[in-house]
Each structure stands twice: as C-alpha cells, then as structure tokens.
Amino acid sequence: MPKRVVVVGGGFGGLQVVRSLLNTLFAVTLIDRTNHHLFQPLLYQVATAALSPADIAVPLRGIVRGYSNTEILLDEVIGVQLEQRRVLCSRSGALEYDFLVLAPGTRYWYFGNDDWERCAPGLKSLADALEIRRRLLHAYEQAAIAPDLETARAWTTFVVVGGGPTGVEIAGALAEIGKHTMTKDFPMLDPRSIRIILIEASSRILPTFPPQLSAKAMAALEELGVEVRLSQRVIDVECDAVTLGSGEVILAHTTIWAAGNRAPAWLRTLGVPLDRMGRVIVERDCSVPGYPEVFVIGDAACFRDERRGELPALAPVALQQGSYVAHLLRRGIPLSKRPPFRYRDKGMLATIGRARAVAAFPGGIKLNGLLAWLLWAGVHIAFLIRFRNRVAVMTEWLWYYLTFQPRARLLIEMATGERAD
Amino acid sequence: MPKRVVVVGGGFGGLQVVRSLLNTLFAVTLIDRTNHHLFQPLLYQVATAALSPADIAVPLRGIVRGYSNTEILLDEVIGVQLEQRRVLCSRSGALEYDFLVLAPGTRYWYFGNDDWERCAPGLKSLADALEIRRRLLHAYEQAAIAPDLETARAWTTFVVVGGGPTGVEIAGALAEIGKHTMTKDFPMLDPRSIRIILIEASSRILPTFPPQLSAKAMAALEELGVEVRLSQRVIDVECDAVTLGSGEVILAHTTIWAAGNRAPAWLRTLGVPLDRMGRVIVERDCSVPGYPEVFVIGDAACFRDERRGELPALAPVALQQGSYVAHLLRRGIPLSKRPPFRYRDKGMLATIGRARAVAAFPGGIKLNGLLAWLLWAGVHIAFLIRFRNRVAVMTEWLWYYLTFQPRARLLIEMATGERAD
Numbered sequence: 001m002p003k004r005v006v007v008v009g010g011g012f013g014g015l016q017v018v019r020s021l022l023n024t025l026f027a028v029t030l031i032d033r034t035n036h037h038l039f040q041p042l043l044y045q046v047a048t049a050a051l052s053p054a055d056i057a058v059p060l061r062g063i064v065r066g067y068s069n070t071e072i073l074l075d076e077v078i079g080v081q082l083e084q085r086r087v088l089c090s091r092s093g094a095l096e097y098d099f100l101v102l103a104p105g106t107r108y109w110y111f112g113n114d115d116w117e118r119c120a121p122g123l124k125s126l127a128d129a130l131e132i133r134r135r136l137l138h139a140y141e142q143a144a145i146a147p148d149l150e151t152a153r154a155w156t157t158f159v160v161v162g163g164g165p166t167g168v169e170i171a172g173a174l175a176e177i178g179k180h181t182m183t184k185d186f187p188m189l190d191p192r193s194i195r196i197i198l199i200e201a202s203s204r205i206l207p208t209f210p211p212q213l214s215a216k217a218m219a220a221l222e223e224l225g226v227e228v229r230l231s232q233r234v235i236d237v238e239c240d241a242v243t244l245g246s247g248e249v250i251l252a253h254t255t256i257w258a259a260g261n262r263a264p265a266w267l268r269t270l271g272v273p274l275d276r277m278g279r280v281i282v283e284r285d286c287s288v289p290g291y292p293e294v295f296v297i298g299d300a301a302c303f304r305d306e307r308r309g310e311l312p313a314l315a316p317v318a319l320q321q322g323s324y325v326a327h328l329l330r331r332g333i334p335l336s337k338r339p340p341f342r343y344r345d346k347g348m349l350a351t352i353g354r355a356r357a358v359a360a361f362p363g364g365i366k367l368n369g370l371l372a373w374l375l376w377a378g379v380h381i382a383f384l385i386r387f388r389n390r391v392a393v394m395t396e397w398l399w400y401y402l403t404f405q406p407r408a409r410l411l412i413e414m415a416t417g418e419r420a421d
Numbered sequence: 422m423p424k425r426v427v428v429v430g431g432g433f434g435g436l437q438v439v440r441s442l443l444n445t446l447f448a449v450t451l452i453d454r455t456n457h458h459l460f461q462p463l464l465y466q467v468a469t470a471a472l473s474p475a476d477i478a479v480p481l482r483g484i485v486r487g488y489s490n491t492e493i494l495l496d497e498v499i500g501v502q503l504e505q506r507r508v509l510c511s512r513s514g515a516l517e518y519d520f521l522v523l524a525p526g527t528r529y530w531y532f533g534n535d536d537w538e539r540c541a542p543g544l545k546s547l548a549d550a551l552e553i554r555r556r557l558l559h560a561y562e563q564a565a566i567a568p569d570l571e572t573a574r575a576w577t578t579f580v581v582v583g584g585g586p587t588g589v590e591i592a593g594a595l596a597e598i599g600k601h602t603m604t605k606d607f608p609m610l611d612p613r614s615i616r617i618i619l620i621e622a623s624s625r626i627l628p629t630f631p632p633q634l635s636a637k638a639m640a641a642l643e644e645l646g647v648e649v650r651l652s653q654r655v656i657d658v659e660c661d662a663v664t665l666g667s668g669e670v671i672l673a674h675t676t677i678w679a680a681g682n683r684a685p686a687w688l689r690t691l692g693v694p695l696d697r698m699g700r701v702i703v704e705r706d707c708s709v710p711g712y713p714e715v716f717v718i719g720d721a722a723c724f725r726d727e728r729r730g731e732l733p734a735l736a737p738v739a740l741q742q743g744s745y746v747a748h749l750l751r752r753g754i755p756l757s758k759r760p761p762f763r764y765r766d767k768g769m770l771a772t773i774g775r776a777r778a779v780a781a782f783p784g785g786i787k788l789n790g791l792l793a794w795l796l797w798a799g800v801h802i803a804f805l806i807r808f809r810n811r812v813a814v815m816t817e818w819l820w821y822y823l824t825f826q827p828r829a830r831l832l833i834e835m836a837t838g839e840r841a842d
Contacts, residue, residue: 035558052475066605068608071609074566184486185482187489188492409456409483411456411457411495
C-alpha cells in the first residue's frame with residue numbers, strides 16, 4: 001500500500017508539495033475549496049479591472065493531470081483528528097492520512113466586527129476580486145447619475161483599510177484607474193471629486209519594509225493623489241461611511257479591507273498551541289509539536305527563526321517550506337534526523353501604480369522607482385512562466401500601460417447574485 | 422439646440438447607430454442594462470470555458486470616450502411614451518428624444534413556463550455565460566465525488582434545448598470539452614458516462630439553413646458523440662430531469678436553454694402591432710408605423726422583405742439596419758423620401774467543435790468541414806478586429822486547439838451569489 005499524503009490548500013505552499021511528489025510512490029490528495037491555484041500577488045489587478053481571472057489562475061486538475069498518484073478534491077476542511085490521523089471535510093467526510101500537510105492560508109480578520117465584511121470585502125479569492133471590481137465600476141456608474149455633487153462624491157470616494165503591500169497596491173491602482181481611465185470614461189465627473197483614502201493603524205505604510213522605503217512609497221502614493229491617514233484606527237464601517245478613531249467620518253460607498261489576517265478557525269481542532277493570529281506554532285521542521293507526520297506551512301504557520309524571528313507571510317516562504325517538507329517526505333527522514341528549515345530571503349517588493357515600486361533585499365540593499373518596478377514586473381512574469389499565462393499577462397500589461405484602458409472593466413451582474421448596495 | 426437621439430441597447434444594431442453618429446451634431450444617449458458591448462456569437466465559448474469575458478466584451482464608455490456628443494446611461498428601459506416622445510427608465514426616469522432607435526434584442530422565452538429558467542438558464546449575457554460555466558464545472562466536480570455510478574451519470578449528462586446555431590455550437594463545445602478535457606481532468610469518470618443530448622422540436626437541426634447543411638451538421642455532431650433528438654418537445658424541466666413529449670425522462674443536472682426568443686415585454690407600451698414573438702412590425706424604413714422618428718432594429722424588429730420574407734435574427738441584419746438608420750438621421754431624410762432598407766445577405770455560418778462548420782451563402786453556395794470552419798474563424802476574428810481583442814482571442818484559440826486545455830475553467834463562487842443546486 002502506498003503511503004497516503006493529504007495536502008490541504010492549493011496555494012503556493014500546498015501546490016509546491018504536490019508538484020514535488022508528482023512522480024513518487026505516495027498517494028497524494030490535494031483538498032481545496034476552489035478548483036484553481038491563484039497567483040495571489042496579482043489579485044488586486046483583477047479587482048481593479050486590469051487583468052481577467054483566467055490570467056492569474058490555473059485549474060488544479062490541469063496541473064496534476066496525467067499523474068495517477070495525485071487526486072484533487074474540491075471540498076472544505078472542517079477539522080483534523082490528529083490521533084486517528086483523519087481530516088474531516090464538509091462534503092466527503094473523513095479522509096485518512098499517513099502524512100498531512102496543512103497549507104490553508106489565512107482569511108481576513110475584522111477584529112471581531114464580522115458585520116463589517118458585508119460593506120468592506122477583503123481580497124483573498126477570485127470571487128472577492130470580482131465583487132470588488134463590480135463595486136468599483138458600479139460606484140462610478142452611480143456617481144454619473146447622482147442627483148447632486150455630494151452624493152456623487154460619496155460614490156467616487158474609495159477607502160482602503162490597511163497599509164501593507166496589498167493595501168498600498170490597491171490604493172495605487174485605484175488612484176491610477178481613477179485619474180487615467182475613469183475621468184475619460186465619465187467626463188461628467190469632476191476629477192477632483194475622485195478620492196482614494198488609505199488608512200493605516202501604525203505610524204508608516206509598509207511597516208514590514210525598511211523605513212526609507214516606507215517614505216518612498218508614501219511619496220509615490222501622494223504623488224498619485226492618494227490621501228494617506230497614518231496612526232489611525234477604523235472604529236466603524238458602514239456601507240456608506242467609515243469612522244476613524246480621530247472622529248473623522250469618511251462618506252464612501254466603497255471600502256476595501258486589507259488589514260488583519262487570521263488563520264482558519266478549524267485549526268483549533270488540532271488542540272495544539274496557536275499564536276494570537278490563530279496560526280499553528282510549528283517546530284523547526286515545520287511539523288506540529290508531538291506529531292512528526294503533520295506539517296503546517298505558509299501563512300497559517302507561525303515559524304520562529306532564531307536569526308530573524310517570525311517569518312513573514314510571503315509566497316517565497318510558503319514555496320520554500322513546501323519544497324522542504326516534500327524533501328523530508330521523499331527521503332523518509334525521521335524526526336530526529338531532520339535538518340531545521342532555513343528561509344533563504346529573496347527580498348520584498350511592493351508596487352505603486354504603473355512604473356513605481358519599492359524593493360528591499362538581504363544585506364540592506366534597497367531599490368525604488370522605475371528600476372524596482374521593472375524588477376517587480378520581471379519577478380512576477382517569471383513566476384507566471386510556470387503556468388502559461390505569461391504571454392497573456394504581458395499583452396494585457398503592455399496594452400494597459402500604452403493606453404490606460406484596462407480591458408476587463410466589465411460590470412457583470414451575477415444571475416443568481418444579490419447586490420450588496 | 423442639437424437634436425436628441427436616444428438609442429436603446431448597445432448590441433450590434435444599437436452600437437452601429439451610435440458609432441455612425443459620433444462625429445455629428447446630434448446629442449446621442451445610449452441606454453444599456455450592462456456597461457459593455459458583447460460579441461454574442463462567441464458567448465458560448467465563455468460558457469464552455471474556452472474564452473474569458475474580457476475576450477468578447479468591450480466597455481461601452483471606452484468606445485465613445487472623447488466624443489462629447491455621446492453619453493452612456495446604465496439603466497433599464499421600462500416603457501416608451503410615443504406621443505410625448507419620452508423613454509421611461511427604471512432609475513433615471515423619463516428621457517426626452519427627437520429620434521429614438523430601439524435595439525433591445527430578445528430574451529429567452531420558456532413558452533410560458535418561467536419556472537424552467539432557474540433549472541435551465543439561457544445564454545444572452547456574460548452573467549448567463551458565467552453561470553453556465555459554473556454549473557458545467559461544478560457538475561464534473563459533483564460527479565467525481567458521487568457515491569454511485571447512476572448519480573455520477575446524472576451529473577455528467579448535459580441537455581441542450583434548441584437546435585439552432587447557438588444550441589448546435591454549445592452542444593459541440595460541450596462534447597469536445599467532455600471528451601478531450603474533462604476525461605483527463607477527471608480520470609475517475611467513465612468517459613462513456615458523459616452524455617450531451619441536443620433536443621430540437623422541428624425535424625432537423627439548424628432549421629434556417631439549407632437541408633443538406635443540416636444533415637452535415639447532424640453528422641458532425643454525432644461524430645462528436647452528441648445524441649440528437651429531433652421532432653421532440655420538452656414538456657417539463659426540473660433541476661435534475663428533463664421530460665420530453667415522447668415520455669422519455671432524461672436524468673440531468675445541467676440543462677441549457679437555447680430555444681424560443683421573445684422581444685422584451687416593455688415594447689407593448691408602444692401600443693403598435695407586434696408579431697407572435699413580441700417584435701415590433703416595422704415599416705420598410707425600419708420605423709414604427711405612424712412614428713417616422715422612432716425606429717426598431719435588430720432582433721426585436723420584425724422586418725418583412727418582399728423577396729425573402731422575414732429577415733433572420735443575425736448580427737449582419739442588425740449592423741446593416743443600424744448603418745441604414747444612422748444614414749437617414751445624418752441626412753435628415755423625411756419619411757416620404759426614404760429608400761426602403763435592403764438587406765445584403767452575407768450568408769450564414771455555424772460551427773461544430775474544433776475544426777468543423779457549415780456555411781450557406783447567397784446563390785446557393787454551401788460549404789462544410791475545415792474550409793467552412795476556417796472561414797468561420799476568419800469572419801469572427803475580422804469582426805473582433807474593430808475592438809482590440811483579436812490578439813487575445815487568437816492566442817486563446819491557438820492554445821486551446823493545440824492543447825485541448827481551455828484556460829478559463831475556473832469555478833468562481835460569487836461572494837454574494839446563491840447556488841442554484
């Protein structure tokens with residue numbers, strides 16, 4: 001009987017494990033809630049109508065097709081029974097495993113205010129991105145037929161909560177689409193009434209980057225016309241207003257949530273220590289304490305490195321952990337002989353608009369401006385090379401950068417969907 | 422004061438009128454329920470995951486941008502007051518016009534059984550196409566985890582109602598995606614359990630084409646494994662079964678409606694004679710009898726030509742009528758001096774799968790097989806040239822035809838959507 005490996009989550013980490021085990025004697029089952037792997041770093045471009053869903057997603061079954069040792073299960077995990085070595089799924093019931101790799105990623109976390117989600121969607125899935133794109137396009141259409149200036153202004157005010165890389169990228173893209181695309185599509189609107197407001201709770205944006213790069217990114221955003229509010233907490237979100245700790249009430253119909261992450265609640269069924277974000281505190285070999293056959297990798301793992309402290313929630317960390325765990329499994333290395341996982345820092349990148357980015361590399365090397373942006377574009381295209389979307393994405397970008405006309409600004413009302421407004 | 426032209430519908434006909442009036446002194450308002458023009462002949466390719474929405478749709482505001490005499494209104498028409506020269510919209514209220522061009526197209530018609538729509542969606546909009554794509558992909562996923570063969574079989578049985586060009590194209594595409602893509606993505610399924618059933622009420626498919634081409638198309642479909650039921654009426658549609666007049670009950674979770682069209686109900690507010698499909702019976706100049714300033718063009722018009730009887734519901738008819746009406750307006754030709762509209766027949770084309778098509782041209786010229794398909798591909802790419810999707814679509818097709826891996830097979834559950842099953 002082949003050993004059964006169950007992998008939960010088809011993101012960067014989980015898919016890396018599955019790919020590395022394709023030509024082995026393991027029987028691998030990949031469980032995901034969607035049927036596709038998502039290139040999440042570009043998801044904000046779908047939300048802002050620059051790319052189509054198919055440009056950044058690839059069907060999981062297409063990746064493993066032809067490998068008889070691997071199967072895909074479209075299902076939702078609801079718990080794990082560590083002693084019985086079983087994963088519980090909402091549709092398929094219990095699945096037994098010999099080895100288990102958990103790579104479920106994180107969900108947005110509204111600091112306990114779950115009712116905010118309806119008015120301020122996060123950006124984790126293609127469905128999220130399409131919903132944000134729908135709200136964005138719908139908002140401009142509403143502004144165009146608004147009876148007065150004040151009403152129009154509330155429709156063309158966009159609030160982004162959270163100044164990490166995702167929030168910065170969304171805010172930059174919203175500012176550009178507003179300035180270059182929407183003012184031309186909607187000549188009846190006053191360009192000055194289009195406002196993008198980025199709210200960050202700490203004293204600088206991109207708090208995980210070096211301070212100089214935060215300052216560069218801040219300057220770039222402000223040049224694009226983004227209003228950045230630092231050291232501000234959101235204390236209430238409604239569908240037509242956001243209230244800040246300072247007492248300021250921003251009238252806005254479109255709010256995007258890019259603050260606060262939390263690992264899925266079902267990780268609690270493991271019964272092992274979690275950190276304050278609900279992530280599993282893993283051993284040096286990415287395994288769950290006391291269960292050497294169970295691993296947690298990627299954003300849902302809290303991995304503490306002696307030298308650098310907690311590893312950041314980045315794709316390269318998940319990818320490297322995936323390769324590492326697959327290596328342990330392929331070689332059958334017992335717990336006592338496992339070398340600790342070591343993260344090889346590749347640096348950090350964030351992009352702000354069409355031709356600006358900031359980058360920080362190991363050894364204190366920093367980059368910003370066009371050079372950093374070219375690097376950003378190159379890295380992302382190189383990643384996509386492994387799928388086959390490279391040509392399509394390059395064509396889209398070239399088109400967009402030449403014409404400022406994002407092609408996917410299609411307002412698609414779903415046949416069975418309810419409108420949120 | 423410039424004369425106000427209101428155009429209802431941004432399909433082939435309506436958009437042609439708007440384009441032809443871009444550089445004139447008319448003040449033009451285009452009203453549409455969506456924000457995009459749709460290249461409807463390829464909509465079935467979005468429904469079957471071969472193309473992405475942005476490949477076949479183009480934002481209306483992008484088309485008219487820079488022309489200050491033209492505005493777009495995202496709204497739904499609910500009626501027309503001919504005497505007062507006003508169009509009534511559900512959001513914007515009443516709009517006055519000097520000239521009115523109605524090009525609203527048709528909706529699917531369930532022969533009075535509106536409850537069938539929930540279980541058998543039609544294919545008119547991008548939202549429809551994405552819903553059908555979702556059902557198609559979801560059905561295979563359900564089949565993969567079905568507890569027994571009979572259940573799996575009901576999930577991999579697809580019923581297409583209506584053997585016109587749309588029904589034939591969908592059935593052919595479903596058969597190919599089943600045979601070449603899904604059997605590889607879902608190795609656990611028995612290929613013989615994948616069934617595509619096409620139901621046509623008349624005695625042959627493509628009833629508007631010459632009989633020999635119907636026979637060729639029929640043979641091509643059967644070669645692809647499609648089961649064609651001729652002279653069969655659907656008497657009941659449920660979400661897990663379709664009942665035919667013969668008494669046959671087909672167990673199928675996925676049914677697509679491509680039979681029966683009807684013009685929108687609000688055309689009745691005109692108070693002029695309609696035909697049995699609810700279409701306005703127009704004069705020889707496409708105008709509404711008694712109202713020379715109001716025109717109806719495209720699928721919602723019943724235009725009777727002396728030589729050929731009723732004009733078919735085809736894109737070329739709508740396009741030519743649009744050019745004709747715009748010409749009358751630009752020249753300000755009074756009713757008494759208008760030459761009758763003459764349709765220049767460009768032929769008819771329908772495609773069946775990857776490299777087969779049938780075509781009929783004026784003068785009795787007929788084509789089928791690869792040559793007809795190359796013509797079909799050429800014609801469609803030439804049409805798309807006017808937008809800028811040509812390169813993208815050609816890349817998609819080339820990829821698909823080389824690999825049989827449609828790229829857009831993404832199962833996206835909408836955040837706010839309900840599932841129909």
